[in-house]
Amino acid sequence: MINVIKNNISELTANIPLYIFLFLIASTAIIVGIEWDISWHETIGRDKLLSPPHVVVYIGGIICGLTCAYMALRQTFVDENLYNRYVVFWGFKAPFACWVCIWGAIAMLTSAPFDDWWHNAYGLDVQIISPPHLVLAAGIFANLMGSLFLLIAEKNLATGKQKYFLELLFMYAASLIVVQSAILLTEFSFHNKQHTYEFFKYSLTIYSFLIVSFRIVGEHKYSATIISILFIVHRCLIIWILPLFKAEPLLGPIYRDIDHYVAPYFPVLIVAPAIAIDLIHNKFQKQNSLIKPIMMGGTFCIIFSLVQWNFAEFLLSEHARNWFFAGDNTFPYWVRVNENNYKFWFLDWTPYGHRTELERVSIYNFGFLIIFTIAFSYLGSFFGSWIKKVKR
């Protein structure tokens, strides 16, 4: 039995270049490093250049950057037919994905001195969305997109079982991009904020864009569903594994008894609308490219809203206060223990202490949510149709 499995794996992975695995390892390291780093900030607080999560992110960036640089130099100066395809970038030759990853590595590199200056100028940021962090996020996205382009080009040029295996790897790479989006949406997606218009607006537009575009690219019948499941499994593993490790706040004031890592928020259940997207895609294969995104967007908006609205109520209930859902373990050390911890929030505070109201979802603005989701589904469909054709 073991030999059969071994042989099957060998057959699947045969002739799949090593650099594909290096790209995926690098992407995974970057994403896990960022998730660990956010938990580190929420649990321990004290930041330094070579903190363990930072090191994991750097290792991912270095693997990706060096792999791409090596490929570009080899193909430019040693053998232009080395990787059976290339594009020319300012005189250098390498697969298209390499240039996207190299751009990502430079963006990540740029964010370091920028973030350092930012901390000195405005104070250590305890928020995720800040200009230097978005430069870093752009770099990470570029790395993840580079890995995705690499796999799309490889699977477009592959045949037989290899193509099937590359399809699986593509879905994994795509799920990492969904994870990265979920990380960026953290501040809008706390369990307590999941009844706000803001949460639905950002979640619906970003997730619908990604799920629809990956659905278009994927050749598996249930690509969108599998990508969503991989995303949820990834986030659940982080939620279950991080709190196994002891950690305590090293900055104060400390308002909570924290002795293990704080978990991220429980992933949104995009698997529900993703199943619908798969069904619509499979059922209306030849549907007009304008009508199909409307169907997909509208369905995505309604199913996601219905499911997540109710699931958010569950996440704030006593039933979610356990290791599985971590409903009681997502609060950083600086959040006071009070009666609002398990209520929905409709106000927020800016980094400088100003109160802002958060809009509630209503029948009126729900119409906008449908329009936005359809618009982004259309954009996702357009984007997916293009990246599906990447062959270089």
Add this chain to the structure above:
Amino acid sequence: MDKKGKTLNNTYIYVLFLLLTFLHGDIGHNNVVYEGKAGEIPIRVFVKLPGVVPGLADVSIKVFSDDIHKVTIQPNKKDKDRKSKSPPPDIAEPIKGEKNLFSTQLWLMDYGSYSLDIRLYQGQIVHRASIPVNSTSSRILEMNRGTSILLSALLALLFFGAINIIRIAYKDSTQPPGDHPDRGKITKSYIVTVLSLIILSTIIFGGKNWWDKIDTAYQNNIFQTLENKIEILDNGKEKFMSIEIVDELWKQNRMSDIIPDHGKIMHIYLISDDYESIAHLHPSRTENTDIFIVKMPPVNFGKYYLFMDVTHETGFSHTMTNKIIYNGENVDFRNSIENIERDIDDSWTLNSNENRITWKDKKYSYKSGDNIDLEFQVMRDGQPAVLEPYISMGGHAALLKKDQTVFVHIHPIGTISMASQEMFQENYIQSIVDQEDICFFGFINDSTDNYFNNTSPNGEVSFPAINLENTGEYGLWVQVKSAGEVITQKFDFEITL
């Protein structure tokens, strides 16, 4: 990204910057010095505050004892409902090549007043001291040229790199290997390039606007002096100065009430614009708790700068500023004002020709960042004067840069607010009443008694050394008390690059 430099050159911001009240009873001076005792052990503590929140403070502790084997520092924040805990203490590491000098960096995460709890470990004995510091945004940081050039170059590389990637993505990436794009696609790729240029430029522009908004929000959040109104009043017999706090923060009760600092609810330095006369005054609070009133000293008519030190119940201390033109015309006659006794510790001098205090090793010119030793010899009738406490202190000194951007009120124990220190000590003692296992030798006794010990029978008084970054001309007024008389003397010096 180098746009920041431009933003910061904005005249309005510069003027705002000059008018800001910064820290712990000082203006434009980002350091806290404390010279006193931790239990029985004399120490000198120097804290360089970050000027941003959250930020990293540099703390160095000179211990005047040879058998201290460990020094720790813990930042504590006074919490209204006492529900927060402090992080574990940081160990201050000994500085190589220096004797009994320890240092560490300390994160101050929140706005407000912190107490730095310093513990010296001497065998089984722990000596403690509490140093109050303010954590506020006070600094506008300009991007230096090197960082600006580096980030601009990287931004340009990313910008043009992204445009080229989009062009290649359209023109080449979907072509089967070996194929060349046709002429139509090549032409269209130029359109894609122009479109991507427009879209990316819009993103950069949007990013710049976002940054500017954050910058504005940050600058609006820089702690500013509480707005106040000064009036000169006359009840037909005497003249008075009324100080009313009119700031919105204060009026809306968003700042805690103020508490006396070494026995006075407010300490005012009134300094003439020719820097010749100075008065050190202590107003009383009226029934209207926003208004403070003090009998005017017999100073000449003219323009005066006011620096008013206050400490809040939270331990937060700061200096309010204002200026007045004192003449016969702007005096408001109000018979209703009852006669108020002059505070026993009010003092003033009308000229700077006194010559009874000598600044030892004084230079006229100091380099920016140099340690300036502040040691003085006081003479009386040709003999070293016997000094007595003046407002609980061995001496007071007011340091003013002659463009009013730097003001420091310093005592022999340093620049800290004693009221704030006492508040934190009481807070701490309250919190450990039931914790018998905690040893705090000397801590409880290390209260106001120590402030008195800085007097001397041989006329010597010293303040912790100070260093000043901002170049320009400064005036320093030193005040001591001897035989019931307050002796005030002014010194001029300059700071150069």
